[in-house]
Amino acid sequence: MTTQPTTPPGTFDARQVKQDFPILHQTIHGKPLTYLDSAASSQKPSVVIEALDAYYRASNANIHRGVYWLSERATALYDEAREKVARFINAPDARSCVFVRNATEALNLVAYSWGRANLGPGDTVVLTLLEHHSNIVPWQIITAERGATIRYVDIDDDGRLRLDQLDHYLRTERVKLVGVTHVANALGTINPVAEIAASAHAAGALVLVDGAQSVPHMPVDVQALDIDFLVFSGHKMLGPMGIGVLWGRREILEAMPPFLGGGDMIREVTTCGSTWADLPAKFEAGTPSVGDAVGLGAAIDYLTALGMDAVRAHEREIVAYALERLAQVPGITLYGPTGEDRAGVVSFTLDDIHPHDIASILDSEGVAIRAGHHCAQPLMDRLGVVATARASFYVYNSEEDVDRLADALQTVRRIFGPGA
Amino acid sequence: MADLYRENILDHYRNPRNYGTIENADISYEDSNPLCGDRVRIDMRIEDGKIVEIKFSGRGCAISQASASMLTEMVEGADLDEIRELSAQDILDELGVPISPARVKCALLGLKVLKSAAYGITDWPEH
Numbered sequence: 001m002t003t004q005p006t007t008p009p010g011t012f013d014a015r016q017v018k019q020d021f022p023i024l025h026q027t028i029h030g031k032p033l034t035y036l037d038s039a040a041s042s043q044k045p046s047v048v049i050e051a052l053d054a055y056y057r058a059s060n061a062n063i064h065r066g067v068y069w070l071s072e073r074a075t076a077l078y079d080e081a082r083e084k085v086a087r088f089i090n091a092p093d094a095r096s097c098v099f100v101r102n103a104t105e106a107l108n109l110v111a112y113s114w115g116r117a118n119l120g121p122g123d124t125v126v127l128t129l130l131e132h133h134s135n136i137v138p139w140q141i142i143t144a145e146r147g148a149t150i151r152y153v154d155i156d157d158d159g160r161l162r163l164d165q166l167d168h169y170l171r172t173e174r175v176k177l178v179g180v181t182h183v184a185n186a187l188g189t190i191n192p193v194a195e196i197a198a199s200a201h202a203a204g205a206l207v208l209v210d211g212a213q214s215v216p217h218m219p220v221d222v223q224a225l226d227i228d229f230l231v232f233s234g235h236k237m238l239g240p241m242g243i244g245v246l247w248g249r250r251e252i253l254e255a256m257p258p259f260l261g262g263g264d265m266i267r268e269v270t271t272c273g274s275t276w277a278d279l280p281a282k283f284e285a286g287t288p289s290v291g292d293a294v295g296l297g298a299a300i301d302y303l304t305a306l307g308m309d310a311v312r313a314h315e316r317e318i319v320a321y322a323l324e325r326l327a328q329v330p331g332i333t334l335y336g337p338t339g340e341d342r343a344g345v346v347s348f349t350l351d352d353i354h355p356h357d358i359a360s361i362l363d364s365e366g367v368a369i370r371a372g373h374h375c376a377q378p379l380m381d382r383l384g385v386v387a388t389a390r391a392s393f394y395v396y397n398s399e400e401d402v403d404r405l406a407d408a409l410q411t412v413r414r415i416f417g418p419g420a
Numbered sequence: 421m422a423d424l425y426r427e428n429i430l431d432h433y434r435n436p437r438n439y440g441t442i443e444n445a446d447i448s449y450e451d452s453n454p455l456c457g458d459r460v461r462i463d464m465r466i467e468d469g470k471i472v473e474i475k476f477s478g479r480g481c482a483i484s485q486a487s488a489s490m491l492t493e494m495v496e497g498a499d500l501d502e503i504r505e506l507s508a509q510d511i512l513d514e515l516g517v518p519i520s521p522a523r524v525k526c527a528l529l530g531l532k533v534l535k536s537a538a539y540g541i542t543d544w545p546e547h
């Protein structure tokens with residue numbers, strides 16, 4: 001079984017890449033499917049689907065402690081997937097990569113484990129208005145429980161973070177942690193994470209980075225960024241749903257109490273109490289999703305063969321084309337920055353047509369986009385909108401998809417008429 | 421193409437019937453669909469258990485606003501017992517277009533508001 005994409009190295013041809021994704025070759029309502037919702041979930045190449053199939057056909061068993069060949073094989077595949085994850089984000093060691101269900105679970109793990117043990121009255125957690133709800137709600141729960149405070153860094157009118165506000169909070173409050181998304185899911189802003197980490201560390205705060213929208217789309221190196229936690233989801237990076245990763249600095253993870261208790265995460269259990277297993281098992285209670293981890297490993301192989309620099313370059317090109325092409329649609333408002341710090345996400349509104357009406361009409365044209373608040377209600381409030389329509393791009397999208405979107409938006413305008 | 425957006429739906433959206441609020445209404449009720457931000461408010465004047473005047477206001481997608489507009493026409497002059505018997509299917513039939521599962525909540529927001537208002541009236545003094 002090959003895990004190589006069909007594109008030869010050194011070139012990037014999205015139309016060729018698309019050939020590797022069986023789901024994209026179907027018609028919806030009689031129109032060819034134009035999938036522009038990868039920021040919500042990506043599609044899967046055949047190699048990932050085959051890796052899942054092969055795992056369940058040939059290698060499935062519960063891992064660890066099984067003293068038989070099949071269990072040893074499943075355990076080895078699970079460990080190998082962890083090694084692939086570690087190499088992909090340049091983690092110093094694989095044991096600090098914890099498998100979870102998704103980025104949301106990883107964020108909850110940090111909030112419930114690290115937050116409960118380290119936050120108290122007078123402490124501050126700094127978040128930003130660009131966060132997904134999953135990096136807001138767990139902190140609201142834990143800071144309320146611990147009597148700590150949350151501050152939110154605002155954005156400027158281009159959707160970039162007001163770093164002066166971050167510096168102000170770092171200077172004037174006892175900030176224990178700065179939680180920031182690497183790429184804003186609703187606007188596509190790429191945040192200067194290394195710069196933020198340097199400021200936070202100078203003030204004695206830890207840095208938690210939500211990489212759900214960056215790890216799939218650009219090279220991410222936890223050592224170069226000099227951050228303390230990174231979370232991401234497998235299903236947004238060509239892998240299966242049900243697998244995600246928390247990476248943390250080893251000494252921080254080692255000092256943290258467990259999140260979930262149960263099998264696999266203990267060293268010894270007596271009726272008087274328990275002691276904890278070493279990393280990463282301490283944070284992986286219960287039977288993990290081994291097949292999904294193997295599938296994520298196959299997705300990482302596929303992305304690595306494409307080259308993450310090439311993936312990023314492709315998305316830079318396609319978002320530039322989309323911003324230019326969509327700006328020509330009368331009545332459109334585009335949100336987010338327009339410079340180099342823009343990932344492959346385009347949020348927009350069209351006249352005063354509700355984004356759900358836009359999305360329904362686009363769907364009838366075979367174009368799948370997302371419409372709503374994108375789990376970022378504080379950001380929508382800041383932008384003064386209830387919702388936006390959002391198109392997001394990935395390795396299999398080409399300029400042809402952007403053209404289909406732009407044409408379908410003309411259909412929306414035709415149906416709603418001028419001044420709708 | 422876009423069966424959902426037939427002319428009568430767009431007409432109700434662009435020219436909503438019974439749009440506005442009623443000062444000193446006997447019943448006012450408002451609700452929203454937090455997922456999409458659709459919002460509908462209904463004001464009613466009631467005489468002898470009958471709706472003698474109904475107005476709606478709100479904002480949101482075409483489906484939520486058009487269905488609320490149609491609903492006000494359906495129930496003007498009806499008595500509250502009839503309101504309580506109105507079903508989701510009655511509204512979907514009135515809309516007369518295929519509503520996908522994702523949009524059902526939009527289509528039924530007006531009915532939800534009207535029902536909440538009608539059930540709320542049980543505490544209302546008899547006229």
